[in-house]
Amino acid sequence: MNRSTSYVHDYLQNFRLPSQDGQTTLTAAKETQCDLLHIQDVECCRYIGEFWTARQRQASKLQEISYRACFKPQLPRFFITLLTEPDDVIYDPFAGRGTTPLEAALLGRLVISNDINPLSRILTEARLSPPAYEDIRARLYAIPDLNSVSCEMDLSMFYHPDTLRTLCSLRAYILEREEKEKCDMTDRWIRMVATNRLSGHSPGFFSVYTLPPNQAVSPERQITINQDRSQTPPYRDVREIILKKTRSLLQGISEKQKENLAKVAPSSLFLIKDARDTPEILDNTVSLTVTSPPFLDIVQYAADNWLRCWFNGLDAELIGKKISTTRKLTDWEGIMQDVFRELFRITRPGGYVAFEVGEVRNGSVRLDEHVIPLGISAGFSCTAVIINQQDFTKTANIWGVNNMSTGTNTNRIVLFYKEKSG
Numbered sequence: 001m002n003r004s005t006s007y008v009h010d011y012l013q014n015f016r017l018p019s020q021d022g023q024t025t026l027t028a029a030k031e032t033q034c035d036l037l038h039i040q041d042v043e044c045c046r047y048i049g050e051f052w053t054a055r056q057r058q059a060s061k062l063q064e065i066s067y068r069a070c071f072k073p074q075l076p077r078f079f080i081t082l083l084t085e086p087d088d089v090i091y092d093p094f095a096g097r098g099t100t101p102l103e104a105a106l107l108g109r110l111v112i113s114n115d116i117n118p119l120s121r122i123l124t125e126a127r128l129s130p131p132a133y134e135d136i137r138a139r140l141y142a143i144p145d146l147n148s149v150s151c152e153m154d155l156s157m158f159y160h161p162d163t164l165r166t167l168c169s170l171r172a173y174i175l176e177r178e179e180k181e182k183c184d185m186t187d188r189w190i191r192m193v194a195t196n197r198l199s200g201h202s203p204g205f206f207s208v209y210t211l212p213p214n215q216a217v218s219p220e221r222q223i224t225i226n227q228d229r230s231q232t233p234p235y236r237d238v239r240e241i242i243l244k245k246t247r248s249l250l251q252g253i254s255e256k257q258k259e260n261l262a263k264v265a266p267s268s269l270f271l272i273k274d275a276r277d278t279p280e281i282l283d284n285t286v287s288l289t290v291t292s293p294p295f296l297d298i299v300q301y302a303a304d305n306w307l308r309c310w311f312n313g314l315d316a317e318l319i320g321k322k323i324s325t326t327r328k329l330t331d332w333e334g335i336m337q338d339v340f341r342e343l344f345r346i347t348r349p350g351g352y353v354a355f356e357v358g359e360v361r362n363g364s365v366r367l368d369e370h371v372i373p374l375g376i377s378a379g380f381s382c383t384a385v386i387i388n389q390q391d392f393t394k395t396a397n398i399w400g401v402n403n404m405s406t407g408t409n410t411n412r413i414v415l416f417y418k419e420k421s422g
């Protein structure tokens, strides 16, 4: 389907968020606000409204996997339902935990997912093909605890010895299956859930109290935390924790969503590439890209992800070097310019790119305004800047620079269009 840009403008202008009872919300405060942005010699409409919220139809539980800087599933859902139909191809070049690919698959769209971080595929692929709960349970209890298994490093500051034995046995099993190319969807599911339960601050995780799962601390720091809190790692039942999280993830998937996942998953493409160079994706094939790029900061990738990488036999230092991080805006623009050229090549005429840039450096850098010329120079036209703002009362003067620093629930998306003649 090709939604025309005039349809999109009408839709955004007249948008009313459905309320809990299904009626539209008609208060003046909720009406879309519009103005015109002038960037270089380009004029672009900017729409500010409450286009999606957390309470607007709850997201699928299957999305509830933590990942740094992930967006809410409501964001890709808004663009997927507005701009595409079942069987259209949806892409995310910076997929992270896989919010866009999973939402697309739940809605029956075809999926291409890419991220330079191999953990992204590990977290995403398994949730597109959820196995039956009983199969997961049977597999978990069929993997024996090995007495002689090597963990390859001292993790006793995080885990009780019996927890560690199970965890390392599970790890050895998965790595061996992977090496022999025997990993099936049940193995992948177990690996995905275990990767998410490695460390955290509640008994829902395998570890003693520590930082949340996407911010692992070093073993040395954990020893200090244990001393400060007078704690020693308690026993945690790895299998039961995996099963509990599995029940939660699988809760409430509708029959239609199951059908969509079963239809879409076999043809889904998962890439672990630099977003600037994805020759596996054919020219003019993608209907819609919904993505948020790495932002202007230096993410301590190896420090945050060493534990997840250890479990999956990945080299955190090497991955950290490949991930695009930059402090300088001009360097960031250079990388994104190449990403846009690649997106233009693969987007089909009449297709869209929704590029989410969030609030950067407390709103002092308006990345949306820097992104517009990049998309245009790659060949796209800029349809609109869309700002999802959940609380109008706090940000009545939303165009003022100072106000940008207050908006914590703001998403800023630049929507690009590939002309049919392009």
Ligand SMILES: C[S@@+](CC[C@H](N)C(=O)[O-])C[C@H]1O[C@@H](n2cnc3c(N)ncnc32)[C@H](O)[C@@H]1O
Binding pocket: 067, 068, 069, 070, 071, 072, 093, 094, 095, 096, 097, 098, 099, 100, 114, 115, 116, 117, 120, 273, 274, 275, 276, 291, 292, 293, 294, 295, 322, 323, 324, 325
């Ligand atoms: C802001 S996060 C995306 C989060 C995602 N929207 C989600 O909901 O989970 C940016 C992602 O870009 C990835 N990344 C960084 N540099 C990359 C590159 N050059 N090519 C592909 N992916 C890259 C990072 O690994 C990270 O997962």
